[in-house]
Amino acid sequence: MQDEPGTAAPARTELRLQADCAQCFGLCCVALPFSRSADFAIDKAAGTPCSNLRTDSRCGIHTELRQRGFNGCTVYDCFGAGQQVSQLTFGGADWRSGPPARARLLFEVFPVVRQLHELLWYLTSALDVPAARPIHAELRRELDRTEALTRKAPEELAELDVPAVRQDVNVLLLRTSELARAGLGRGKKKERRGADLMGARLKGADLRGANLRGAYLIAADLTGADLRDADLIGADLRDTDLTDADLTGALFLTQPQVNAAKGGPGTRLPASLTRPGHWTG
Structure with missing residues (x-):
């Protein structure tokens, strides 16, 4: 399907x-x-x-x-x-x-x-x-x-x-x-493996190189967030707003995750993924 x-x-x-x-x-x-x-x-x-x-x-x-x-x-x-x-x-x-x-x-x-x-x-x-x-x-x-x-x-x-x-x-x-992610300035604030970030307001957040493995980002606002080189394996992106977010080089981001999220023409994805047809714009 x-x-x-x-x-x-x-x-x-x-x-x-x-x-x-x-x-x-x-x-x-x-x-x-x-x-x-x-x-x-x-x-x-x-x-x-x-x-x-x-x-x-x-x-x-x-x-x-x-x-x-x-x-x-x-x-x-x-x-x-x-x-x-x-x-x-x-x-x-x-x-x-x-x-x-x-x-x-x-x-x-x-x-x-x-x-x-x-x-x-x-x-x-x-x-x-x-x-x-x-x-x-x-x-x-x-x-x-x-x-x-x-x-x-x-x-x-x-x-x-x-x-x-x-x-x-x-x-x-x-x-x-x-x-x-080595050398990308990873600190405690970027170690969010398995974190409960449901509905979190992270508009414009600097999450480059962040460890977001298995994080719950359901309905989170990541508008304009920097997610370059972030590890997103297993992250729950259902209804996550990725409008204008930069996911260039995001690690282990899958098509099902992208399909479950919201985005727009300004969302930057890894070259290996397809922009969902239901995204606005």
């Missing part, structure tokens, strides 16, 4: 880490659960097709998702896991055909591969950080190891210890962040 069309996708991110809904059997619309909320207009159980999913695996209200109360769908990104599982892991076998046990296994494997693809995206991003050159060899080895995991058989993927894989990757991502 992708957001409204924006600018063309960047060349840096490999196609395999970008969602290709035409090659997927609508897995995110079936495998994942969601509850009626500000992000979803209805309740849906895991393994149950969304009522908006058509028989051709396309969304029947794709162009009206936000107007119909499905903001959560426009934010979600599988990082290419949908086509990986549909076409490679399960060899093109649709969940609609075959025994129910296979469909259940497919729905179990999809979120596992999605997490692995997210880690691949982070590792690829880390290799684009010049300051992380001292650990590029380690990053490449971890990238190859994680990619190899995505090629395992469905039964093996279902049993995979993803938290352990994530822990190994995170060690390198932390080191990448430290190397990239």
Whole structure:
């Protein structure tokens, strides 16, 4: 489920880490659960097709998702896991055909591969950080190891210890962040890992090189803020106002995070990300 069309996708991110809904059997619309909320207009159980999913695996209200109360769908990104599982892991076998046990296994494997693809995206991003050159060899080895995991058989993927894989990757991502932010004047005021900044008034704030890993920035006002080289991995940017903010070189900022935020023509993003179509201006 992708957001409204924006600018063309960047060349840096490999196609395999970008969602290709035409090659997927609508897995995110079936495998994942969601509850009626500000992000979803209805309740849906895991393994149950969304009522908006058509028989051709396309969304029947794709162009009206936000107007119909499905903001959560426009934010979600599988990082290419949908086509990986549909076409490679399960060899093109649709969940609609075959025994129910296979469909259940497919729905179990999809979120596992999605997490692995997210880690691949982070590792690829880390290799684009010049300051992380001292650990590029380690990053490449971890990238190859994680990619190899995505090629395992469905039964093996279902049993995979993803938290352990994530822990190994995170060690390198932390080191990448430290190397990239070294010398940027990081002080206590910029160490805001996991901070509760919901609704915070940070207009024009100097957050360059800040550690905002896992910070709660829901509905925060970051208008005109300097977020260059800030570490934003896992930061919650739902309804965060990034109008005129500078996120050039922001570390580990993902497309779903950007899609969840608010912005405008003056918002400066890393070259690897696409400006959401729903942003004003």
